[in-house]
Amino acid sequence: MKIVPFEMERWQSTWENSVDYNLSESGVQPIPLRELLREEAATERFLDHPLAYSQGNGTPELRSEIADLYRGATPDHVLVTTGSSEANLLAMWHLVEPGDEIVVMLPNYMENWGLVQAFGGNVKSLRLREDRKWQFNPDELSSLVTRKTKAIAICDPNNPTGAVMGDAQRKSLLDAARDRGAWLLSDEVYLGAEREGPRTQSVWGDYERTLIVNGLSKAYGLPGLRIGWIVGPPETVAALWGYHDYTTLAPTYLSDRLAQIALAPKRREEILARTRSILQRNYAILADWIRDHGSLFSYVPPTAGAICFLRYALGVNSSDLAWRLLKEKSTLIVPGDHFGMDGYIRVGMGDAPAYLTHGLERIDALLRELRAEKGKA
Numbered sequence: 001m002k003i004v005p006f007e008m009e010r011w012q013s014t015w016e017n018s019v020d021y022n023l024s025e026s027g028v029q030p031i032p033l034r035e036l037l038r039e040e041a042a043t044e045r046f047l048d049h050p051l052a053y054s055q056g057n058g059t060p061e062l063r064s065e066i067a068d069l070y071r072g073a074t075p076d077h078v079l080v081t082t083g084s085s086e087a088n089l090l091a092m093w094h095l096v097e098p099g100d101e102i103v104v105m106l107p108n109y110m111e112n113w114g115l116v117q118a119f120g121g122n123v124k125s126l127r128l129r130e131d132r133k134w135q136f137n138p139d140e141l142s143s144l145v146t147r148k149t150k151a152i153a154i155c156d157p158n159n160p161t162g163a164v165m166g167d168a169q170r171k172s173l174l175d176a177a178r179d180r181g182a183w184l185l186s187d188e189v190y191l192g193a194e195r196e197g198p199r200t201q202s203v204w205g206d207y208e209r210t211l212i213v214n215g216l217s218k219a220y221g222l223p224g225l226r227i228g229w230i231v232g233p234p235e236t237v238a239a240l241w242g243y244h245d246y247t248t249l250a251p252t253y254l255s256d257r258l259a260q261i262a263l264a265p266k267r268r269e270e271i272l273a274r275t276r277s278i279l280q281r282n283y284a285i286l287a288d289w290i291r292d293h294g295s296l297f298s299y300v301p302p303t304a305g306a307i308c309f310l311r312y313a314l315g316v317n318s319s320d321l322a323w324r325l326l327k328e329k330s331t332l333i334v335p336g337d338h339f340g341m342d343g344y345i346r347v348g349m350g351d352a353p354a355y356l357t358h359g360l361e362r363i364d365a366l367l368r369e370l371r372a373e374k375g376k377a
């Protein structure tokens with residue numbers, strides 16, 4: 001099997017732990033283990049856990065907490081995975097046969113775009129339009145989805161734009177999937193990471209052939225747990241578990257228990273409130289910085305996620321810009337090229353305020369040099 005490189009993940013996994021400022025991350029500052037465990041008694045109890053194999057599809061306790069998030073779902077509707085990235089992999093592996101047409105929302109976290117191709121499917125692009133505040137055109141969707149469409153893969157709230165799907169788009173999506181009998185695969189890993197506005201509504205519950213992907217890495221600030229999940233019809237979830245037997249077997253024992261703590265109803269709301277306050281505080285810093293650059297940047301303010309997708313007027317390729325920033329200023333951002341969109345950069349804003357400010361100062365230093373070079377040319 002040939003794979004297309006997952007450019008953004010290669011870029012991040014190569015550099016994110018060695019740069020001075022990592023502004024490539026799309027989630028908020030991770031919660032320390034001590035903060036998650038909170039009291040000494042809980043920490044003590046935790047130390048007594050055996051480092052054993054855990055239940056392959058997730059413990060019933062964890063699956064029950066996850067099921068609570070989805071109207072009418074039971075633990076049998078849930079498969080716990082190693083990150084939401086594994087959830088996407090299992091879903092696509094199961095769904096895509098060579099020659100299948102899969103409609104993929106773009107731009108997107110490019111995992112599903114790459115997986116469709118790896119499994120021999122054909123990607124049909126459903127474009128988010130900047131002039132529509134990063135919404136797709138419902139007419140375009142209905143012309144893309146045909147009887148040959150096996151699945152429609154969306155990411156809502158969206159990475160990299162931070163946009164949340166509008167009501168008209170949601171309706172058109174469900175109508176199109178239902179009319180043509182296509183599966184709906186919705187990656188909702190930023191659900192709950194809304195900077196403003198109401199909690200994003202999952203597409204779960206309105207249509208039988210729906211698979212929801214989510215996890216604790218973004219809205220919950222717990223990427224190191226590597227806990228993700230799929231919610232779907234029980235018979236499909238049972239089939240997906242069979243694929244999981246070929247990948248990671250089971251979530252790690254400790255992560256499953258820590259996820260139970262994070263998803264207890266009161267605690268999960270506290271965690272999501274923490275995320276929102278980080279986003280509000282840091283977006284103010286980033287928005288000021290953008291404003292100080294006048295017409296250099298244009299953008300649609302993100303609704304969710306610790307990311308801002310900026311169009312820049314510099315006449316420099318986005319990968320070249322990101323590379324110079326990495327090599328000369330030890331600062332990591334994601335070039336628009338990684339989403340097939342040169343002329344944009346994605347800037348992460350989820351870390352501590354001072355860290356964000358210093359990272360942005362490094363970008364400023366490069367911008368000054370670029371201006372000076374242009375002046376000389």
Ligand SMILES: Cc1ncc(COP(=O)(O)O)c(C=O)c1O
Nearest residue numbers: 083084085109159189215217228
């Ligand atoms: C939309 C989306 N889905 C999935 C993932 C993978 O996350 P994880 O495997 O850490 O849950 C990411 C990571 O950036 C993402 O942005």
